[in-house]
Amino acid sequence: MGQGMNEATNRSAESAVLSVRNVSMNFGGLRALSEVDLDVRPGEVVALIGPNGAGKTTFFNCITGIYTPTGGEVTAYPRTGKPKRPEGIRINGMRTNLVCELGMARTFQNIRLFPSMTALENVMIGRHCRTKTGILGAVLRGAATRREEQEVVDKSFEMLTKVGLEKLANEYARNLPYGAQRRLEIARALATEPFLLLLDEPAAGMNPQETEELKQMVIRIREEFKVSVLLIEHDMKMVMSLSDRIYVMEYGRIISTGTPKQVGEDPQVIRAYLGEDSDA
Amino acid sequence: MAQANPIQHPTQHVIQHVKQAFVAAIWLAFLTLPIMVIRVDTVEKTVTWRWMNLAYMALGSFVLALAWYCMMERRDQSQARKDLETVERDSALSRFLSDPRFAKPLMAFGLLVAAGFPWFFSMYQTNILVSALIYVVLGLGLNITVGLAGLLDLGYVAFYAVGAYTYALLNHHFQLGFWTVLPLGAVLGAFFGILLGFPVLRLRGDYLAIVTLGFGQIIRLVLENWSAFSFGPSGISNIDRPGLFGITYSVEQATTYMYYIMLALVLLTIFVTARLKDSRIGRAWLALREDEIACQAMGIDNTRAKLMAFSLGATLAALMGVVFAAKTTFINPASFTFMESAMILAIVVLGGMGSVLGVILGAFLLMLLPEYLRAFSEYRMLIFGFTMVLIMVFRPQGLVRAKRKVYKINVEQAG
Ligand SMILES: Nc1ncnc2c1ncn2[C@@H]1O[C@H](COP(=O)(O)OP(=O)(O)O)[C@@H](O)[C@H]1O
Ligand SMILES: [Mg+2]
Numbered sequence: 286m287g288q289g290m291n292e293a294t295n296r297s298a299e300s301a302v303l304s305v306r307n308v309s310m311n312f313g314g315l316r317a318l319s320e321v322d323l324d325v326r327p328g329e330v331v332a333l334i335g336p337n338g339a340g341k342t343t344f345f346n347c348i349t350g351i352y353t354p355t356g357g358e359v360t361a362y363p364r365t366g367k368p369k370r371p372e373g374i375r376i377n378g379m380r381t382n383l384v385c386e387l388g389m390a391r392t393f394q395n396i397r398l399f400p401s402m403t404a405l406e407n408v409m410i411g412r413h414c415r416t417k418t419g420i421l422g423a424v425l426r427g428a429a430t431r432r433e434e435q436e437v438v439d440k441s442f443e444m445l446t447k448v449g450l451e452k453l454a455n456e457y458a459r460n461l462p463y464g465a466q467r468r469l470e471i472a473r474a475l476a477t478e479p480f481l482l483l484l485d486e487p488a489a490g491m492n493p494q495e496t497e498e499l500k501q502m503v504i505r506i507r508e509e510f511k512v513s514v515l516l517i518e519h520d521m522k523m524v525m526s527l528s529d530r531i532y533v534m535e536y537g538r539i540i541s542t543g544t545p546k547q548v549g550e551d552p553q554v555i556r557a558y559l560g561e562d563s564d565a
Numbered sequence: 566m567a568q569a570n571p572i573q574h575p576t577q578h579v580i581q582h583v584k585q586a587f588v589a590a591i592w593l594a595f596l597t598l599p600i601m602v603i604r605v606d607t608v609e610k611t612v613t614w615r616w617m618n619l620a621y622m623a624l625g626s627f628v629l630a631l632a633w634y635c636m637m638e639r640r641d642q643s644q645a646r647k648d649l650e651t652v653e654r655d656s657a658l659s660r661f662l663s664d665p666r667f668a669k670p671l672m673a674f675g676l677l678v679a680a681g682f683p684w685f686f687s688m689y690q691t692n693i694l695v696s697a698l699i700y701v702v703l704g705l706g707l708n709i710t711v712g713l714a715g716l717l718d719l720g721y722v723a724f725y726a727v728g729a730y731t732y733a734l735l736n737h738h739f740q741l742g743f744w745t746v747l748p749l750g751a752v753l754g755a756f757f758g759i760l761l762g763f764p765v766l767r768l769r770g771d772y773l774a775i776v777t778l779g780f781g782q783i784i785r786l787v788l789e790n791w792s793a794f795s796f797g798p799s800g801i802s803n804i805d806r807p808g809l810f811g812i813t814y815s816v817e818q819a820t821t822y823m824y825y826i827m828l829a830l831v832l833l834t835i836f837v838t839a840r841l842k843d844s845r846i847g848r849a850w851l852a853l854r855e856d857e858i859a860c861q862a863m864g865i866d867n868t869r870a871k872l873m874a875f876s877l878g879a880t881l882a883a884l885m886g887v888v889f890a891a892k893t894t895f896i897n898p899a900s901f902t903f904m905e906s907a908m909i910l911a912i913v914v915l916g917g918m919g920s921v922l923g924v925i926l927g928a929f930l931l932m933l934l935p936e937y938l939r940a941f942s943e944y945r946m947l948i949f950g951f952t953m954v955l956i957m958v959f960r961p962q963g964l965v966r967a968k969r970k971v972y973k974i975n976v977e978q979a980g
Contacts, residue, residue: 382867386864397858397862398859401855405972406969413863413865414864418844418846423840424836424840434845454972
């Protein structure tokens with residue numbers, strides 16, 4: 286472990302929006318994550334990189350409540366939302382939907398949209414946890430319900446505009462081209478008003494031009510919505526130019542962390558990426 | 566380009582199909598040889614060889630198999646065409662029904678006919694229609710659980726039984742009237758829906774289907790065997806018909822009255838389900854059906870959504886149970902077998918999962934056709950099964966494909 290890493294974690298602990306300490310995850314005998322430390326600060330774009338099978342997606346699943354970590358602490362410090370708790374909220378083991386409601390929204394490596402719903406409706410699902418019409422309200426459709434519904438439509442359409450899908454609003458998600466599906470997932474996550482956006486390989490399967498557009502989009506979104514972004518990505522060009530800090534994971538451990546420049550020069554990282562031989 | 570199948574010459578296909586059908590026919594003839602051809606008379610101690618049957622068998626199966634293969638090919642071709650198009654085309658039926666120019670007058674006409682039905686048709690016809698309307702509501706109820714929320718419930722009839730026995734027992738022991746028990750039955754249905762919902766929250770697909778199937782059987786077995794409570798297989802008779810401000814009326818008038826009660830309940834159910842479908846709750850159900858993990862990750866409380874779907878479906882079933890008991894004035898457990906659940910599910914699947922209009926059509930088709938097919942009563946189930954298989958193969962989305970709402974967005978205001 287590099288010297289820089291400990292310094293970074295100590296300095297950032299008090300100003301983080303997400304702080305992960307010592308998180309481990311075992312699947313039976315397989316140790317997919319071991320003692321992972323990671324911080325995301327307000328407005329930061331943090332990248333998590335590493336070879337396939339390193340445990341990156343598992344890490345996302347652990348901090349979004351899909352898995353309960355075997356050990357360690359995951360703490361969120363929501364900047365948005367009503368209950369501002371300076372001591373933070375412990376989220377390991379919290380139900381997935383509550384984590385989302387708290388303000389951490391994610392996308393999936395293998396796209397998980399709602400295929401038989403329209404693009405707009407997919408985004409409207411993201412508004413679910415910010416609205417409250419119940420069965421009775423939906424049946425009676427009073428003034429309050431109609432107002433809320435209109436708000437949901439307007440806001441969702443706005444999100445579609447942000448990712449450039451406004452023309453495809455009424456298309457079924459299953460009929461969208463691949464790149465559009467990826468962007469739709471981002472719009473859906475944004476609709477939940479997150480303080481932290483978790484993107485799992487958003488550029489996977491995109492061509493260089495699409496990747497560049499995606500990068501510009503992430504930059505715009507960060508500025509406009511004041512969100513922090515935690516990004517898993519294989520496209521090194523995108524990672525290096527987009528992220529403020531990078532964590533490198535291998536075999537479930539963080540082997541290096543720092544600015545893109547620091548990480549790029551770390552011999553450990555070079556070895557992990559180029560194989561054992563290059564060390565000699 | 567020998568390996569590129571789509572550009573094969575059409576006659577080549579036909580020859581291939583003939584070959585396939587021929588093989589199928591030979592096989593079937595061979596397999597059915599012992600039952601179709603050989604007849605052993607144990608009294609006379611003779612064996613008759615009916616070779617003609619073999620020829621009929623082979624010829625019949627050859628024709629059917631050939632027709633089948635040709636139809637399958639047509640289906641695959643239209644499927645391939647559909648995959649190439651981004652714009653989905655609907656069936657002529659659903660296009661016709663969704664066109665406001667036709668839909669509006671059709672709906673008005675339907676309502677007019679419905680309103681005047683008992684005055685123009687016999688009591689017998691009205692009675693059949695009341696039964697069909699009951700299944701419309703049952704179908705719409707199950708459509709919430711299965712069609713919208715994607716929770717395959719094979720024990721739906723249990724909630725129907727809960728409603729029916731609630732009215733029958735309360736009427737028998739305490740002389741409570743129909744209108745008093747109707748809301749009570751609904752509440753009890755919702756309660757049972759949640760009761761079943763809780764233990765199966767974590768189950769999906771096949772597992773859920775099996776547990777709900779078991780639940781349906783348990784309720785029926787309890788009703789059959791706990792005689793002190795439910796009067797066992799002999800059931801409960803002399804259940805009161807719905808009260809009408811204390812006026813006594815004839816059986817014929819009772820049918821008319823029942824018809825209007827059912828018509829009102831159907832309209833209410835259509836109203837409720839149509840509104841729910843495109844609401845915050847309906848969208849949550851759909852998301853749950855489409856991808857449970859993504860649904861929860863986007864902030865929807867899966868537990869709540871599932872329980873709501875279960876209990877709302879159960880409420881409608883229990884309501885219908887009360888109506889059913891009041892209509893027939895006699896109930897016993899035989900009315901609540903798995904066959905009923907399967908029938909209601911068939912209505913939903915045939916009509917089109919998630920489509921309100923489709924489910925209504927499905928209910929009428931499945932309930933009215935058998936009534937008027939009584940002439941072929943021996944083959945009813947055979948025809949029924951055959952039709953279901955054909956529909957599942959050639960129109961898996963049902964008669965009417967469920968459509969999502971198209972939102973008109975005021976661009977100037979939103980953008
Ligand atoms: N639910 C699971 N059960 C068992 N093993 C799992 C499970 N999820 C992930 N793994 C294992 O954990 C390791 C890390 O996987 P993953 O997090 O998907 O890697 P990455 O996203 O970095 O490519 C892999 O070896 C994978 O097989
Ligand atoms: Mg992964």
